[in-house]
Amino acid sequence: MAKNSGRRPSSKAASRASAQKPLWRRVLRLALIWGAGLAMLGVVFLGTAVLFTMRELPDYTALKSSQNGQMIVVRANDGSELVSLGPSYGKWLSYDEIPQAMKDAIVSTEDRRFRDHIGVDPIALLRIVKVRIEKGHFREGASTITQQLARNIFLNNARTFGRKGREMILALAMERKFTKDQILELYLNKVYFGGGAYGIDAASRKFFGHPATQLSVGEAAIIAGLVKAPSHYSPTADAQASIDRGKVVLQLMAQTGAISQSEADDTDLSQIKMAKESGQNSVRYFTDWALPQLDMLLPETTEPIEVWTTLDPKLQAAATKAVDSNVPKGAQGALVSMDNDGAVLAMVGGTDYITSNYNRATSAVRQPGSSWKLFVYMAALEAGYTPDDQVVDEPITIDGWSPQNDDFKFAGPIDVRSAFAYSKNTIAAKLGSEVGFSSVASMARRFGISTPIGTNPSMVLGTSEVRVIDMTRAFTEVSAGGTSVEPFGIRKVTTTSGRVLYEHKSVQGRALIPPYVAAGITDLLQTAVATGTGRRAQIGRPVAGKTGTTSSHKDGWFLGFSSGVTTGVWMGRDDAKRVSGLWGGTGPAKAFHDYMTVAVQNRPVQKFDTELKLPEWQLEPDDEYMQGNPEDYSYIDENGNVVYPDAAPGGSANADEPRYEDGTTIPVPGSGTAPSSQSTAAANEDFLERATGRPASASPQVNVVRPQQGQPRTSLPRVIPLPRPTPTRTPSPRTSPTAQPTY
Structure with a gap:
């Protein structure tokens, strides 16, 4: 009997052996092959992106000189400066000039593995994925100090996967191009701490009134705590909130070994003296009202500007x-x-x-x-x-x-x-x-x-x-x-x-x-x-x-x-x-x-113009009150509707009845149309007879009250003659004599 020893099995035998493997093992094997292939492509793509990004990054000197935000100087009507808004930059501090307490506070709070990762912290990423699976939502971020720096300098705060991807690539590139000390120096001199202050020196001067080189452990803890929410934890906005956040930072510093637990417990943040705000009182009500109007007045711009206002400093003080x-x-x-x-x-x-x-x-x-x-x-x-x-x-x-x-x-x-x-x-x-x-x-x-x-x-x-x-x-x-x-x-x-x-x-x-x-x-x-x-x-x-x-x-x-x-x-x-x-x-x-x-002390005295130059219709004697050319008259009913008794709107000559300004007719007794409960006849027989040339019997019965000279009125007249506008006019939006406008 012939033996097959030393020979490869036939293709049919291999196919039969493969067919005998479980389906899940075959799917897993294909997934691993394709996964490995895609991972390799991803690594190649990421490496290429990081390489090109690293080449495009500005050098360290250029990054130091770049600034974020728009500077706005607000001036009064006499040219004096009312207030300066926007970014405030203090003195640039080198890495060695920055107090160690400040460096420890920011690393402990924002990125405790800063010295160990490559710009992106995979452990932090896995941690937030785990929290997402367990809790059903994200509880914390995983941005490293390098990622935050990249976002502050090159990107915006939009929460999209695209922006997050670019942020990671920039962080990886920055880690390849700059040292950890350079990155931390950039971060501490450029990050926003609220109140318009960029960098720790500006923040220290704003909140504590002295340079950042003099920061104590407690002050460093308060400043480090601002990064998470500058407006919420600002000492000028909510002193107690800033103190509570500072206590959290002290505990994080103790956990990372930057300070001892006893030092964290003994630091009394409530005893830290805050700097008083200046230039923040009544003039800011005006600037808060006026400056948002810039969005409508100006094209989009980030260059520093000066806004010349109408405010008079002397009058504002008064x-x-x-x-x-x-x-x-x-x-x-x-x-x-x-x-x-x-x-x-x-x-x-x-x-x-x-x-x-x-x-x-x-x-x-x-x-x-x-x-x-x-x-x-x-x-x-x-x-x-x-x-x-x-x-x-x-x-x-x-x-x-x-x-x-x-x-x-x-x-x-x-x-x-x-x-x-x-x-x-x-x-x-x-x-x-x-x-x-x-x-x-x-x-x-x-x-x-x-x-x-x-x-x-x-x-x-x-x-x-x-x-x-x-x-x-x-x-x-x-x-x-x-x-x-x-x-x-x-x-x-x-x-x-x-x-x-x-x-x-x-x-x-x-x-x-x-x-x-x-x-x-x-x-x-x-x-x-x-x-x-x-x-x-x-x-x-x-x-x-x-x-x-x-x-x-x-x-x-x-x-x-x-x-x-x-x-x-x-x-x-x-x-x-x-x-x-x-x-x-x-x-x-x-x-x-x-x-x-x-x-008004420097303005001339002005007498008021209180001379009543009344229109002719108010100056006519009472016995001629309703006389004149019918084309020159209209009247107002008690609902405020303008009525032209002789013609429809536009001067139409074929109108048989008095009409409102919108063209609707006024119900006449005997016409078969029930008058509105809110409409009242608004002209007397004498007026309609002379104004329309029709018999008075065809007109509504009304009474016009006009007091004699010096006689008190108990109420206003219901009918007031007005000079009639030109025949060509836009129809009123009212749809009926009783329609009420909405205000």
């Missing part, structure tokens, strides 16, 4: 003093002052920026109280009232709401000027009811109030919350003759070499109200200061303004203007609790007086 001297104990205060072109001259957002950087001048919304009557009376003046018209201060109820005056008394017949000066709530309610609460809301919107506005009856007394800067803007627009004003705080932005990147351009304001309304409301505002509730705001020259006090004395306001400067003051508690003795005419008015005395 504003701060005025608020601090007059704010009630336990309360806060805010002040905004503007020139007539909208330039913000001073801004105070609270009594102490360091204690609270919340800007109450631009962010807080509070009820304005009677200062809101500015919009009520402007709506009434625009509707036909004059300051000399007589009204009756008497009890009134509107939809179940019965407003009361502050003294719970009624003055009887008085003129509009006196009603405003003494802030009669009942008169404001009457005026608001007659012109329409929606008309008052519309007037406030017209003057820049951007917060939600209610249209319930009590809105006339200032129940809708507003911002100080918005109310100040509205009064500035009145001071500017009823033209629009846009508040601004940045005049120009330049590079440090003087190249202009942005410059503010003045914009011609648009007319918000007719001149006679601006003159009328200025008359009322001037009287309120001369003889009314704002007497404490007098400064020895013409002043126009209005007080505001909310229920239970939670808010006090004074807003006014003189010689082209408008200032708004608010006082109250952040928790909206009662402030004893707080009235708009006390602390706020006195703060206005103290500030404005300084603000």
Whole structure:
């Protein structure tokens, strides 16, 4: 029998032997082969990437001179420096100059295996994978000091796998090109420690007031603890948080053997003296408001810039003093002052920026109280009232709401000027009811109030919350003759070499109200200061303004203007609790007086234009009140809708019935159309007969109330003739006579 000894088995035999192996062993064998192959390719790719990256890295000297972040110098309107923001770099310290305690603290906290790994710590990576599997989420990072340095210099903080991969390659390359001591030196001189401080010397000077070469073990522990969350653990933001974090660092130093456990226990961080902040008070409220606007004004840039603002240092100091001297104990205060072109001259957002950087001048919304009557009376003046018209201060109820005056008394017949000066709530309610609460809301919107506005009856007394800067803007627009004003705080932005990147351009304001309304409301505002509730705001020259006090004395306001400067003051508690003795005419008015005395001292005295140059329709004798060319007239119904009785919008000649501005017809008795519950006939028979040429029987029956000269009004007329606009006009968005706008 023949033997096969010494011969290889046939291919068929090998195939049969392979087929007999378990499937899992064959899959495992293939996986190992492919895995090894892919690993080799990965190593080749990684090595190539590291090699090319290492060649592209700047040299050590170039890395030392590079800086992170953008330097911003903020200047006042006179060119003086208000504050310097952005990165702050101290003296560069060589590795040997850095205190050993500082080097030990940062290594113990951020990367205890720094001296052993190759730029990436595989043990740390395996540890976080293990935690991920056990806990279901990542509990800690694994970035080494070298990786953090690479990210700070070359990358951003985006949490993506792509960024993490580039970070690792850069770290491996840096470890190949630089020594461990060089890497640690770079790290400690460039890492961000919060408050604009880059590097340990800048941090030491900022937080402790001395160079980093003098750092103690406790101070080094506090600085090392900042790297994890600079804003959270900053000694200037939360001293106790920085101390608690420093204790953690001391324990980590003891665990790595950098210090003994007894030394860690004996170090009292609470006894470390912190440096006082400088240049961080009221001016920072202004810079916090103005500087974010750079994102809209400038193209993206990282070069150092200088921002020239509208702030007047002398007025800012006066504003701060005025608020601090007059704010009630336990309360806060805010002040905004503007020139007539909208330039913000001073801004105070609270009594102490360091204690609270919340800007109450631009962010807080509070009820304005009677200062809101500015919009009520402007709506009434625009509707036909004059300051000399007589009204009756008497009890009134509107939809179940019965407003009361502050003294719970009624003055009887008085003129509009006196009603405003003494802030009669009942008169404001009457005026608001007659012109329409929606008309008052519309007037406030017209003057820049951007917060939600209610249209319930009590809105006339200032129940809708507003911002100080918005109310100040509205009064500035009145001071500017009823033209629009846009508040601004940045005049120009330049590079440090003087190249202009942005410059503010003045914009011609648009007319918000007719001149006679601006003159009328200025008359009322001037009287309120001369003889009314704002007497404490007098400064020895013409002043126009209005007080505001909310229920239970939670808010006090004074807003006014003189010689082209408008200032708004608010006082109250952040928790909206009662402030004893707080009235708009006390602390706020006195703060206005103290500030404005300084603000206008170098400006010429200006008399207000309070001469009412009324339109012709208000000057006509009563017996000719409704006469004239029908094309020149329209009227307003009680809902504030403009009605053209003779034609449809656009001057269509085929209209058979009176129509609203949007083209919808007014229901006529006998027409078969039921009148709306909110629509009331708005013209008398005599008017319609002469204006339309049709028999009076075809028109709705109405009554027009117009008092005789000197006779008090008990209510506003429901019908007010207006000069008719040109026939070509844009249809109103209203869809029906009873539709109510939303504010």
